[in-house]
Amino acid sequence: MASKFGLAGGIPERRVRPVWDAIDSRQFKNALKLSTALLAKFPNSPYALALKALILERMGKPDEALSVCLSAKELLYKNDSILMDDLTLSTLQIAFQRLDHLDLATSCYEYACGKFPTNLELMMGLFNCYVREYSFVKQQQTAIKMYKLVGEERFLLWAVCSIQLQVFCGNGGEKLLLLAEGLLKKHVASHSLHEPEALIVYLSVLEQQAKYGDALEILSGKLGSLLMIEVDRLRIQGRLLARAGDYTAAASIFQKILELSPDDWECFLHYLGCLLEDDSSWVNGVLNDPIAPPKFLDCKLSHLPDEMFDSRISDASAFMQKLQADTSDNTIRCPYLANLEVERRKHLYGKGDDDKLMEALMQYFFRFGHLACFTTDVEVFVEILTPDKKTEFLEKLMKSSESPSPVPAKALGQSITLLKVQQLISKMYKLSESELEGSACQMVETYCKNLPLSKDLDPQESMYGEELLSMVCNVLVQVIEFVQFKERLQHSNQYLMARVEAPILQLKQNADNIEEEECVLESLKYGIHFIELSNEIGSKSLTFNEDLPSRPWWTPTSEKNYLLGPFEGISYYPREDMTKDREANIRRVIERKSLLPRMVYLSIQSASALLKENIKVNGSVSGPKISSDLKFLLERYAKLLGFSFSNAIEVVVGVSGGQKPSSTIASDLIDWLNFAVFLNAWNLSSHEIAQPDGNGHGHRPGAWHIVDSLLEMYVLEKVRSMDPQICSPCVDLPILVQLVTEPLAWHVLVLQSSVRSSLPSGKKKKKGGSDQPNTPLSHAIRDSIQSVCGTVEHVTKWLREQINRPEDENLETILSFLHKKGQNEGGPGQVFKILETSVSSINETQLGERISQAVKAWSPVDVARKIVTGKCTVASKFLKICESKLKSLHAMKQQIAQV
Amino acid sequence: MTTIRRFCCNDLLRFASVNLDHLTETFNMSFYMTYLARWPDYFHVAEGPGSRVMGYIMGKVEGQGESWHGHVTAVSVAPEYRRQQLAKKLMNLLEEISDKIDKAYFVDLFVRASNTPAIKMYEKLGYVIYRRVLRYYSGEEDGLDMRKALSRDVEKKSIIPLKRPITPDELECMVDRFGWCNHSSYQLVTSCVFYLFLSLLILVLLRYNISL
Helix, strand or coil, X not given: CHHHHCEECCEEHHHHHHHHHHHHCCCHHHHHHHHHHHHHHCCCCHHHXXXXXXXXXXXXXXXXXXXXXXXXXXXXHXXXXXXXXXXXXXXXXXXXXXXXXXXXXXXXXXHHHHHCCCCHHHHHHHHHHHHHCCCHHHHHHHHHHHHHHHCCHHHHHHHHHHHHXXXXXXXCCHHHHHHHHHHHHHHHHHHCCCCHHHHHHHHHHHHHCCCHHHHHHHHHCHHHHHCCCHHHHHHXXXXXXXXXXXXXXXXXXXXXXXXXXXXXXXXHHHHHHHHCCCCHHHHCCCCCCCCCXXXXXXXXXXXXXXXHHHHHHHHXXXXXXXXXXXXXXXXXXXXXXXXXXXXXXXXXXXXXXXXXXXXXXXXXXXXXXXXXXXXXXXXXXXXXXXXXXXXXXXXXXXXXXXXXXXXXXXXXXXXXXXXXHHHHCCHHXXXXXXXXXXXXXXXXXXXXXXXXXXXXXCCCCCCCCHHHHHHHHHHHCCCCCCCCCCCCCCCCCCHHHHHHHHHHHHHHHCCCCHHHHHHHHHHCHHHHHHHXXXXXXXXXXXXXXXXXXXXXXXXXXXXXXXXHCCCCCCCCCHHHHHHHHHHHHXXXXXXXXXXXXXXHHXXXXXXXHHHCCCCCECCCECHHHHHHHHHHHHHHHHHHCCCCHHHHHHHHHHHHHCCCCHHHHCCCHHHHHHHHHHHHHHHHHHCCCCCCCCCCCCCCCHHHHHHHHHHHHHHHHHXXXXXXXXXXXXXXXXXXXXXXXXXXXXXXXXXXXXXXXXXXXXXXXXXXXXXXXXXXHHHHHHHHHHHHHHHHHHHHXXXXXXXXXXXXXXXXXXXXXXXXXXXXXXXXXXXXXXXXXXXXXXXXXXXXXXXXXXXXXXXXXXXXXXXXXXXXXXXXXXXXXXXXHHHHHHHHHHHHHHC | CCEEEECCHHHHHCCHHHHCCCCCCCCXXXXXXXXXXXXXXXXXXXXXXXXXXXXXXXXXXXXXXXXXXXXXXXXXXXXXXXXXXXXXXXXXXXXXXXHHHCCCCEEEEEEECCCHHHHHHHHHCCCEEEEXXXXXXXXXXXXXXEEEECCCCXXXXXXXXXXXXXXXXXXXXXXXXXXXXXXXXXXXXXXXXXXXXXXXXXHHHHHCCCCC
């Protein structure tokens, strides 16, 4: 290696090191300076060029970086005597990869490997290039070459893995696997295997071909000793046996594992499955959804004859009893939970006995009821019970809690579990609000009472009963009246969504200035890509990676905000049923959103084309084309909203004129208003909407009026609904923000475009006649500007009021709200009061100093203050947006006045 | 009720419940994938009934000569599965792998000096405080380097505590002296590229649900 001799890419290492140090510490300017100096000394060094390219790319200059890269590549190709080491190539490769030119990097390596066919390092680099490009075949060929060169085990494994990849991805038949097997066999015969991973790969090749017998033979042979952890080896053995259909042998293997590690739940499930000759966990082998696996295994049991089922089940029970007797460790739960699983299987077989199951549940509760994981452990089994039985189970639990465990911490744990089970079986939702509040109070009281238990714990250990508090929150959420406002809490982490949202955000940010907006649109290729994207969505398989179960059930989703009520009861697992709906919905939303950029572009064009009387715009799209394109998109948009084009128009007209209630379009408000805005823009060039007659606005073209009145109507409605903003949940604020930054902003753009084209900027177009027919139109534009102006002003005024309100007044409102509620009818205030009293009456000796300090530090006023400050920040940001909108509107007013 | 098995890429998408804890650090995906690719033996997840993620451990094996050792990078257990000795089980597994498979001399780990419960737990598991590293955690908090000797270190030389605390810089110097990791980035770059390949491989395999 060059660096070993103090040379890096042909340059002394002491000269290169400072450059790398600068890059590592992200001082790119300094790095660039150093690398320029380096280049002055070594003008013909591809390595120095590659370094410079890397730095340029990091500084955000991709074009310069690419041209430097290309000249480095040229140098490499031109000058044969030049050192072609892996360091140079890998540096160049990184630069190319960051510039999204993997192909160029690959061709560099290909060239180098052609020159030095025995250089292993270069070949490994080439192999990695193919990996990045997913060219499995070339991967395999390169790996084999390396294997032939040095005969190392790892290169053989690389080749085998490449073959497996080809087969998994569907571009290779069974023959390839035979080839892989042959290669491995030959290698084993001559060199044996040395790494456990190698053995695992070997076995997986055999397993893939369903050669379970061969795999088992190898596993039990000498090679098997490579797997040092016995349980691991047994697991593989059990799996192979089960797949081969030898259930008896497999069951005895799993039994062995359980004897070694009695707490292995998955292994127990396999054991039971094999006893009952149930192949469902082996046959599909593929889990439906690896991220949110189904809660319980589906089982196939019906094929077993009756007596056989009974005897197998009793075998399993006997074995579990033995395990229970053998283990002294009282944290081991598996053999006990196993009783429940046995009952569940009986149930599935049609021999279930609810009372027995319930008895098993109770036994499990007596043993492990104080553990925090009790509820999640038994969830699957409780689900089997009928609603009546569930209630009965709960009653039994309650009864048992009358004689609690003598150990206080255990007793607390049990009572927490009891409450959790209540939540689990949705018992709570049958309670009325006041009962709910009562139970919340009870929980808080329990928490306060049990604070002394935590006295001896270390500061960082979680306190006993901490969960109580979070459960109180879960209960109060229907009830509770104010929640800290978080704008856009729900960020979909879908990559696709982000891809669509990014340009829309960019559009939003630049929406005040039409010229800038056009630049942005140009860089987006006028949104054509996104249309394509939208077309593809239906066929694309999206992955949904959110880890839903880890969020509390009331986490707002884009469709539904549970915090708003009306109180529907705690449906603890609503998501599972909703997941499908939700996924379909996200698809639709993405589809709609991806139409936006193009529609914005077309609308702007449409507005300017109208006044310029269909002269060619941007040399590409002409007026009629714009109109028909836009119409096509509008039709699609309407369809996505669930309406035909003409029906959608009717809806918009109806709502704006007041014939239809405003709630008609409230669910997809933003989308509807977008539709109206684009509809108006389209109408400018097509004139297809007849003027609504007899409604007193005869002089204004109808579409303008529709947009104006819709915007006004909804913006005002939202503002009204949030008064006084700071103290209410103000859940409408995000919608209001979206109203202003999306449809309203697009509309302003259309206005700007119209105004711009009506200005006498083009000197040649001073045809006297052309102004005449446009006069009513320019009136309409003027009116529309006026109207939008008014709407935005209203919002600004309201925001200013909110921001300028003294902080104390806001605090007062929130706190008094709590107190008031507390006195009268209960509500969250009551919980609040309990907390307050317990804080003032703490007994320091009982609690220990640390906890009592912490309790005293709790101040509701501070919390309220934080809420208020947060809201003010949001409001002032929003105000800024509105102000800049106003500014551009005023500018337009002046412009149009000059016409 | 634990099935301890190897961690796989998909687990990265569902271990949030374990990582939502103020003492647990969450790294970026490539960090985890590098570990998965380089030291698959040292990355395990514990699963409970209903395939719930209970906790996980990740680590590595490195060093030269007598400093060849296993290292615990992270071990974390979800709140509802605490106080059940799950961390102990996970630690024992890693120690066993270091001891039996990789024949390491000791296992070490770093812990925040303020994290007394964790320190107590490690002491119970047989770890001793080997040295203190000043301002190890983002330049603010001291770290404790704790070690446990394995069977290969017969005289227990590796765990004789150092008298004085050291700085993170010194830590790196020692690293250089032992020569098991050269920190200049171009070498790191080449090795990273290779491990990137491995992690990609794993990813693709997992996508098609093949257990290697």
